[in-house]
Amino acid sequence: QVQLVESGGGLVQAGGSLRLACAASGFTFSKYDMHWYRQAPGKQRRLVAGITSGGNTNYVDSVKGRFTISRDNAKNTVYLQMESLMPEDTAVYYCNAFLIVTNYWGQGTQVTVSS
Numbered sequence: 001q002v003q004l005v006e007s008g009g010g011l012v013q014a015g016g017s018l019r020l021a022c023a024a025s026g027f028t029f030s031k032y033d034m035h036w037y038r039q040a041p042g043k044q045r046r047l048v049a050g051i052t053s054g055g056n057t058n059y060v061d062s063v064k065g066r067f068t069i070s071r072d073n074a075k076n077t078v079y080l081q082m083e084s085l086m087p088e089d090t091a092v093y094y095c096n097a098f099l100i101v102t103n104y105w106g107q108g109t110q111v112t113v114s115s
Contacts, residue, residue: 002026002104004095009109012085016113020080022095022106029076032099036069036080038091038111045094049080063089085113 008020020036033052039045049059049069057069068081078095090113095106 004097004104004106006093006095006106006109009093009111011112011114014086014113014115016085018082018085018111020082020093020095020109020111022078024076024078024095024097024104027097027104029097030073032097032104034069034071034078035096035098036078037094037096038089039094039108040088040091043091048093051078082111085111087113087115089113 003025005023006020008018010018012018031053033050035050036048037045038048047060048063049057049067051057051069051071059067066082066084069078071078090111092108092110094108097104
């Protein structure tokens with residue numbers, strides 16, 4: 001059974017930091033590209049950061065220099081280190097695993113940044 005379980009969300013003041021984790025099971029984690037998406041209230045889900053199976057990373061412009069995505073294939077876990085958080089980062093953050101035509105999603109974790 002495929003599972004992606006996010007953790008690490010919460011309430012933080014502007015300028016603070018959070019580290020999200022996504023624990024994967026039920027598939028060959030190391031072969032999949034992994035992504036973090038976020039969805040703010042009333043808005044579409046959007047890609048935040050991605051890391052390929054080979055370790056290459058990419059970020060949306062609004063988080064470059066503040067967020068860092070990483071993966072630990074030994075632990076089947078992908079992380080999103082978020083620094084200098086801003087109120088506009090408030091959203092539900094979702095973990096995604098992608099390989100060719102297969103997409104797996106987690107249930108999401110809420111991140112709220114207060115001003």
